[in-house]
Amino acid sequence: MAILGNIIKSFIQLKDTFSSEIEHTKAQAEVLKHLLEKAKDTQFGRHYKFEDILNADNSSEAFAKGVPYFDYNKINEEWWYKLHEGDVDVTWPGNPSYFALSSGTTGTTSKRIPVTDDMIEAIRQAGIKQVFALNNYDLPADFFEKEIMMLGSSTDLDEKDDHLEGEISGISASNIPSWFKSYYKPGEDIAKIDDWDKRVQRIAERAKDWDIGALSGIPSWIELMLQKVIDYHKVENIHDIWPNLKVYTSGGVAFGPYEKSFKALMGKPVTVIDTYLASEGYIATQVRPETDAMQLNTDNGIYFEFVPFQPEYINQDGSLKDDAPSVTLKDVELDQDYVLIISTVSGAWRYLIGDTIEFTNVERAEIKITGRTKFFLNTVGSQLSVNKMDAALRDLEAQFDTTIPEYTICAHRAEDGEFYHCWYLGSELKNADETEIAKALDASLKAANKNYKVARSKALKGVKVKVVAPEKFYDWNARNKKKGGQVKMERVMGEEKFEDWEAFILES
Secondary structure, three states: OOHHHHHHHHHHHHHHHHOOOOOHHHHHHHHHHHHHHHHOOOHHHHHOOHHHHHHOOOHHHHHHHHOOOEOHHHHHHHOHHHHHHOOOOOOOOOOOOEEEEEOOOOOOOOEEEEEOHHHHHHHHHHHHHHHHHHHHHOOOHHHHHOEEEEEOOOOOOEEEOOEEEEOHHHHHHHOOOHHHOOOEEOOHHHHOOOOHHHHHHHHHHHHHHOOEEEEEEOHHHHHHHHHHHHHHHOOOOHHHOOOOOOEEEEOOOOOHHHHHHHHOOOOOOOEEEEEEEEOOEEEEEOOOOOOOOEEEOOOOOEEEEEEEOOHHHEOOOOOEOOOOOOEOHHHOOEOOOEEEEEEEOOOOOOEEEEEEEEEEEOOOOEEEEEEEOOOOEOOOOOOEOHHHHHHHHHHHHHHHOOOOOEEEEEEEEOOOOOEEEEEEEEOOOOOOOHHHHHHHHHHHHHHHOHHHHHHHOOOEEEEEEEEEOHHHHHHHHHHOOOOOOOOOOOOEOOHHHHHHHHHHHHHO
């Protein structure tokens, strides 16, 4: 009998019984007040007169009017650079204990995003919320005695001056509470291995020693790790090694493109729970099985604003225009894409994180990620968002009985002077008729998106498709030092990056 598991499950159920439902708009007002009060005497707070904003009749309106939008480059050039010169109390009291390194999806130089002790605590509280939400999934008591495999970047952080640096998954894993360490796999020694391939090899070698009940990590790298374990032990599926695996906590990218290939590695159904952990903070987590949407963490150190994702508010490079209007949680609507703006306990202020979202349930503050502000393909008026592209590829998977976990696209002007959408699809499809796939893809996008259909009759000449092995995408990430971290593959590439990608494919 799972005695410990029953105790843990009963505690979770008891906690859930005595916990009241979060009033999200009220929680957000309290978070904004806390942020402003804590940072009012920082250099940033004095410059933007946080004291006056706090005393205003409507602090959220005064905040939106008094503080401009920032993306990473702007806040780093104007404020965060001071942190690296030894300044204190810049955008948050004191100095950050960590910097999260993130190359994002489009840049080549790593961003260095401050992670304060307050943010570490906010992430910890959001993680506890996720654990208590497991009560909604009707898991058996013995699940709570199983071990959890967390696969992210190395926890061997780099020391620099008075702080540590690494990717956010490594920072988070290095701060797990002591009581959790007996559950945590692959354990501290293996997690510190910097070389991702060597780390996964050690996991494969040790896999039979562990009783894994849950997985956590980016889908593409979880899949590679599972395949390595399966191949190493010469078994049919991962449940031959970990028979009690019941939950997978996804994150970093949308799980949809990986669902079919992920299921192929399983011997029985696994509950998938989506999360939204970025270098800037723990944004949202799925809290109930009736939906795959995620609930914003409205009471854990992040204040949210939302800008309607409309062409008149967005610059060509994906940044926001200065006069783009924002709304708070109480004024959002369904069926509207929004640019996500955050202010945090790490000293990010009205910060453009780069993602677009839509609300599926306003009262519950539940969202889905719909794309990236820079990955919105509109070169010739096609207005294709990443979620529209993902949906079209799910159609292709069904039509051609395959999996397409990876892809990238570029609006490319060919030698004839015409624009084409050039797709590279990561699939194991044998003897692919790329012309037929292109026709099917084109038809699916026309049916789903009227703007695309109009573009195809005017400036967009055609669609070209090239099928390559998914490993090519993983090798590309590895070459660009993105393997195993919290990063998104470039779904939409610019011309220069696309030329590099094509050269890489030809070389390999």
